[in-house]
Amino acid sequence: MATLSGIGMGLWYIFLALLPLVAAYICLQVFFRKSNIEVQRLESLSRSPPISHLSSTLNGMDTIRAFSALEDFTTLNDKQLDHNNVEKFALKYILSWYGIRLDMIGAVIVLFVFGGITLVRIFGSLDVGSAAIAMSYTSGFTSLLANFSVEISDLELRTNAVERFWEYKKIEQETHNPDDIIPEEWPKEGTIVFKQFSFRYANGPLVLKHLDLVIASKSKTAIVGRTGAGKSSLLQALYRILEPADGTILIDGVDFTKVKISHLRSKLAIIPQDPTLFMGI
Ligand SMILES: Nc1ncnc2c1ncn2[C@@H]1O[C@H](COP(=O)(O)OP(=O)(O)OP(=O)(O)O)[C@@H](O)[C@H]1O
Ligand SMILES: [Mg+2]
Structure with a gap:
């Protein structure tokens, strides 16, 4: 100007x-x-x-x-x-x-x-x-x-x-259901039960099909399978990265779909295939 x-x-x-x-x-x-x-x-x-x-x-x-x-x-x-x-x-x-x-x-x-x-x-x-x-x-x-x-x-x-x-x-949001029915100290034992559990990515084919699996509390369980068998998907499903296609997972008898997603994830710990270690000071 x-x-x-x-x-x-x-x-x-x-x-x-x-x-x-x-x-x-x-x-x-x-x-x-x-x-x-x-x-x-x-x-x-x-x-x-x-x-x-x-x-x-x-x-x-x-x-x-x-x-x-x-x-x-x-x-x-x-x-x-x-x-x-x-x-x-x-x-x-x-x-x-x-x-x-x-x-x-x-x-x-x-x-x-x-x-x-x-x-x-x-x-x-x-x-x-x-x-x-x-x-x-x-x-x-x-x-x-x-x-x-x-x-x-x-x-x-x-x-x-x-x-x-x-x-x-515009991306579809995860369902954030309230978890007021969940006891304060949940999960106490850490028993994980997959009940007729099916899982798929987006609109793809089922990656896990009607899986029945019990992982006892304080036990060490190894899941073995060829590449693409669905090992990582099993953990993804546990974190409810996507909702189950069918069936559910019970953690200490509580249906994991009824737990608030942030609460569920805060109670699980994972070391991934490619772990990242942060430098100490
Ligand atoms: N993000 C994704 N979107 C769509 N399909 C996927 C996705 N991640 C994995 N899959 C498919 O799901 C199936 C299971 O893959 P998954 O990564 O769980 O196998 P895996 O047993 O962990 O294999 P690996 O031993 O190579 O790590 C495969 O067919 C794979 O192509
Ligand atoms: Mg994997």
Whole structure:
């Protein structure tokens, strides 16, 4: 605003001459913003695969070496990095493309204002102070236009976070049933009974089918099975990550679906397949 009023001091009629340039700037803005947001999105999408590939490669280095698959992994890594670089370069060139056009508009604005000032000084009655202020503000006008566009694109991109937030909000919530029927000291013994228990992920097939299992209090039980047999799913089910498809689990005789989910989870402890140990101080 300061810049505009600086330029406009005594020279408001120059703004009329600038109207076609304003129209050109708006068209350029709209065109640039659409492409810029799309390419930024593509760039961030292509950034995650090489990062996750790197982390899984580092985790599975022994296995990769044992199966002599180093070359395959290197090739995939190169491919993913190349893909990301294509988007990165596209982004860079879009910004250069836009910068050049913006500079051109800025140069024409400077030409108009400087030409206008000169004419008004020759034929009119513009004082030197106003002319100097208008000239000095005009020279910084191009970078102002550029910053404005970048800020607007950034704002648009960041509002995607709100869109994601609404998507997460639509996700079905876990049932939070009250647990006022549960005794204070529950679970005392820790007996776990699976009764005709069935479990599935989302709309997939049943992973656990009509399971009957009793795990006695204070006993140690090993569950053995091939990969994909459902060992981890058994623990997921115990934590009620998803509701049972059929049957139930009784913990010390209490149906676990009747317990408030936060209360149930606070009473269980687990050391997962890939435990994370936090560094001590
Ligand atoms: N999040 C998930 N969404 C959909 N299906 C899943 C999910 N997690 C596991 N499954 C499927 O459930 C079945 C049981 O998998 P689970 O991970 O419980 O096996 P597991 O016995 O723990 O195997 P592993 O020994 O490899 O750890 C498999 O068919 C698997 O594909
Ligand atoms: Mg498992």
